Amino acid sequence: MEQFCDLTDPDLYLLGVPHDAFARLRSEEPVYWHPDTEVCSGFWAVTKHADVVDVSKRHAEFSNAAGFVLLEDLESDAMAARRSMIETDPPDHTRLRRLVSPLFTPKAVRGWEDHARGVAKNLLDSTLSRGEFDWATEVCEQLPIQVIAGIMGIESADIDEISEIANQLVTIDDPDFAPSEAAYARVQARGLEPRLLPFRSPAALDLFDYGRRLGEARRSRPKDDLLTRLVQAEWGGDRLRFGVRQFFSTTNFCR
Secondary structure, X not given: OOOOOXXXXXXXXXXXXXXXXXXXXXXXXXXXXXXXXXXXXXXXEEOOHHHHHHHHOOOOOOOHHHHOOOOOOOOHHHHHHHOOHHHOOOOHHHHHHHHHHHHHOHHHHHOOHHHHHHHHHHHHHHHHOOOOOOHHHHHHOHHHHHHHHHHHOOOHHHHHHHHHHHHHHHOOOOOOOOOOHHHXXXXXXXXXXXXXXXXXXXXXXXXXXXXXXXXXXXXXOOOOOHHHHXXXXXXXXXXXXXXXXXXXXXXXXXX
């Protein structure tokens, strides 16, 4: 099948999901070899639901760890450094899931529904009362951050800091948000390379540092929040661990 569009091109999704393109793929070539692009080397696009389910259950043949789940082509040392739970195959993936899955059961998630609705209501009440506002920055940007912060137990005073870090993390290629030279210098001063950080962004280091501080605080002063339950979670002697040095390893748990 000849290439009819570049699935990695952000412009393809400007007007929404390109349903016609995916419908053609499912009809004519549901397992489609996508040619090389500026973003990455070629990849297989699996577009039928049944095939996606099948692939997800066969980690020995379709590994998340071998080539990662990102389209970006990474060097082997970068994959080792940036590996997270989603880029880990069983049995390591299974051990990590056993640690955290009890905290994300359907019952547990339903328990956060009122909190999420409350955040949405407060944001809409605050913005609509002014008559004019920026929907993207004042509602869409704030909603997930505030919901997650409440669930995790992050102080409201830290939300602006987390929002800024999150924006810098995912907009590294945007000239308006590109990291400063000082940010790169902080990474190098700690003996690290930006390419080994998620999104190649110095902001990832700031996020790790923030998470480490919170994790250490909850270990010494537990609270009734998800973060405390995460740092206390244990399965067969395994516990989660925090910090940049712990991140730069092939696993994210320790005995």
